[in-house]
Amino acid sequence: MAPFAVVAPASPDEAIAELRAAGPGEAVVLAGGTDLLFDLEDSRVGPRRVVSLRRLPWRTLDWNGPSLTIGSTLPLRAIETDPEVRRRIPGLYAAVRAVGSVALRHQATLGGNLGRSAPASDLIPILLVLDAEVDLLGPSGERRIDVDRFVLGSRRTALAPGELIRSIRIPEARPSAYLWQRVRPFHDISHMAVAVAFSAARSAWRVAVSGFPPRPLLVPEAEEALGGPEPGPEAVARAADALAAHAPIVADRRASEAYRRQLVRPLLQRAVQAIRAGSGGR
Amino acid sequence: MTEPSVHLTINGRSMAIAGVPPEERLLDTLRWRLGLKGTKEGCRTGGCGACTVLRDDRPALSCLTLTHDAEGTSITTIEGLEGDPVGEKVRAAFDAAGALQCGYCTPGFVMALTGLLREGGSSIPLGELLEDLGGNLCRCTGYAAIVRAVRSAREALA
């Protein structure tokens, strides 16, 4: 590992100043570190400066009516142990529990997961179907951006130089579910996953897929096929067809394209069933 | 550039550790600077749980923690469970159940279970507790004896 310096700014402004002071690619942001340190272990060329967010006051979880705002540096474990999250957004609960191990979730954060933007992220798909927004703080002030527009590709985001993820806002607690397929049920990387949520306010379904490059995606064709709040078996089957047809599925060494296409149907059907049953997944 | 000292409370003792390079992992600080070899080095990538310690009473992967980023926290290692009411029960349960063979994963398991039981006590459903130990790998026992130990440790705290 190439030598670097670790700094832990005491305020958001200082953190942004640290990032601005560094040249392009010279600084990385450290939240929980579970993904970043994995990469740093064997890299020859690393960042010069690691900016830790541990002192920032962003380990928060706030309910405000139907909406939930999660501070970017809150460990994932605090999300899954919030009883309201488990009850009101079961899909988020299920997705968080799909990440790594408990010890890892005591360190890993929602902001880190978004900021690192892995193609097989278990959290981005559920954030997509919850229409979550990312609150960013940067040299030119604050801005809010949809998760769908924030995640650009594999390890690529819309973060501007010097910008930080302050929090993630879920505008509406929704019936939701997250279903994944893996070789090993626990402690593995999902090679196919489907997140589904129903927005009562908009009377619309949201469907996202994940597990393959370049990034988790919403699939509007499947959403439309599901139709109203009580889709019958035909609608679910049509949605599954639409998902299999329109999701831009590719192969990698974890699974073939054909197998992934096969998987989207049962995963979608089970996700809709889970929502009907009031559970978040398995 | 000289690195500032890192201030940690290790097994109840506050200390300032000087000369820690910025890239050093907590795992290496514990093992090679402080001689706390009970924390085992396995995969160093968060995949096996052998290096599990408690950070502010919660299970943490010392291999995925920069020592400097642990500044100000309280770290408990397997050596620090002596006299700890939950830790002692967990250790006794592992011993009574014969829940080990080579023993390399054992400290990590003991720490993870201690952390989980401190967090939720005996109120955690057994199934959830077992699922939550999924990040600790054991290659020898097939987990059967470990499951017996988990069950009896949980009951001992009820």
Add this chain to the structure above:
Amino acid sequence: MTVAPRPDGPDKIAGRTIFGTDLEVPGMLWGALVLSPVAHGRIRSLDLTSARAHPGVVAIASDDVPGLVEHRMGDPERPPFPREEVTYRHQPIAAVAAPSRALAREAARAVRVEVDPLPIAGDLDELFPEWPSSRIEDPSRVAAHVHARKGEVERAFHEAETVVAETYRTAGIHQVALEPHACVAEVRDGVWRVQSSTQSPFGAREDTASILGIPETSIVVDGTWVGGGFGGKGAALLEPYALLLARASGRPVRLALSYAEEFRLGRSTLPSVIRMETAVTAGEIVARRVRLLLDVGTSLPGRDFATGYAIGFLLGPYRTPSFEVEGYAVRTNKPPLGPHRAPFAPQATFAVESHLESVAREVGVDPVEFKARHLWRQGDRTPFGQRVTPFGLPAALERARATATRWRQAAPARHGVGVAVGFWSTSTGAGGEARLCLSPTELTIIEGEREIGSGSVLIGLSQVASRRTGLPIERVRVEYRDSSRAPYDAGVFGSRTVGALGRAVDEAAVALLRTLGERLSAPGPATLEVRDGEIVAVHGTTRRPVSEIWTEEEARVGGIAAEGKHYGKSGEIDEHLVRDGTFYAFTDFTGAAHVAEVAVDPETGSVRVVRYAAFHDAGVVIDLPSARAQVEGGVAMGLGTALTEESIWSDDARLLNAGLLDYRIPTLGEVPPIEIEFVEGFPGAGPFGAKGLGEPPIIPVPATIASAVRDACGAHVTELPLSPERVARGLKLV
């Protein structure tokens, strides 16, 4: 069941046990290896200058070895570093040692290596697409060839009512001992000393001597506590490099693998292709033809035992009137093959058991019935002409059949129940010696093996001595000594510790009791007991406190001691059947029948193991808790082989999943409850009739799971592991 606490338990649970990775000695340097960037190539240049420019750094490569080892008389086939050609990716090309871990890594990176790439041999199917219809003629690819036949095979196939032919494939798998390889070496006063986490201090000494070209008597291997072995820590791996670095630096050197390196350059199992053909008439097997392609990586010619060994399992434990077997050990640009708990037997058993199930279905006979009918029984001859020793497998299969019938009746939809058997033999051929010392307060077993986890050393050997002498086990202690001070033993592998080293302990115990009998002036050997806290020698009504005898013997010969040796003979096969190569004989036959109930997801191919039962012939079980623990651990490991574990190699022989997230061993949540039963009445050649049990539990598992999956959903998966995607293909979903 109450479980006796393990003697090593308290220290391990408290984190006090020092493993190989924990070793630290004053003045120690940190070693690191410089690894080949390609799988095959010619070294154009190797420049250590920049590495050596770092303060305190020592760097060595091929050219330095002669200067470090005077009068080298090594095996030219096995130099520690390649001189011209690298033959696998991550092959060590050079080594460095530095005052810190970070500096060692930096120095290793500073070594400049230029390698001109050469063509890479990776995948077996790509190398020999026409096999087995066309023969393999390229001698440079064949590390070993074995061929044997019996009877008129062609005619039998020609005249048979039914012929079933299938091809099976198995993936490479890794041992995944949680502790990576680690050692600390020091060279002083002509003594090359290495502390190492090894399954075999004497084996590591022999290997190291051969690689470095120095006499074994100059080398001391001191085993540390071992964080799991499973075959991966049997031979020398890091010891020669650490010793050379220690010699070059004049300092102690620690060398350990990172876990990624553990996967990349540790010795693991490699892929295979197995072709199976069986001819049946009137429900009886009349002939079988088995062909094997086994990837052995860069194993050297003549140093591969795997093919001749593996092929013995491919006929299964079944009566076979005529057969032809042929196997090729194929050289590819992967690391050398290494043994993995019951080397290749789980894979071979998967193929033969699945295949015979296909055969039984084809001829309309219940598969278990078909197997039971053909199973060897004690006194039968194996296909290779060996006489079958007491063999509990038929009894185990009957128990398994009863359980399977019960489970199948209760199984819900989408569940399936599978049964398979596997056999094994205890490696009693490899030798071992032990010394016993009796003091007034305890009996000490002095030996040269470290406990690797199974309990076979600490508990197994103690049980043998306890049973023979009559002393309670709390009064028996095992004292490990390094290779310069311990009696010789071959190693903790091959399920042999109790069966072979235990025989040496038993022989020493018998000699000790005879000596005590003489000191009692009794006509035969004494026994021992504890009375009022004191150890007493007893013969009939004669008894004497050992303290008295000890005082006399101490003055006379320095104490009460005895030695035992066991150099067993391997069984013999009918050499007339062998056309080419070396086939290995089995010795003490043992085996197991397993039952699994699985649930198969009909839409995703995911398999969940619901419950499991294992019926084992372990001869006379001498320590039930340890025996059960071996079965629990072996079955779980087998579930990994069956369902999730697979080394994924790219076309250019790069290991793509060198980490524990992508190489998936079972976690706590996947292992079901396991019912365990030992069938009795089939004593083995070990002490008190014990048979080895380290390896048998893993052997039938992949076959049992495959059988259950087939029962559940009809998917006949012919490739290990049965990943969800392969099962989905079996279900024709993909």
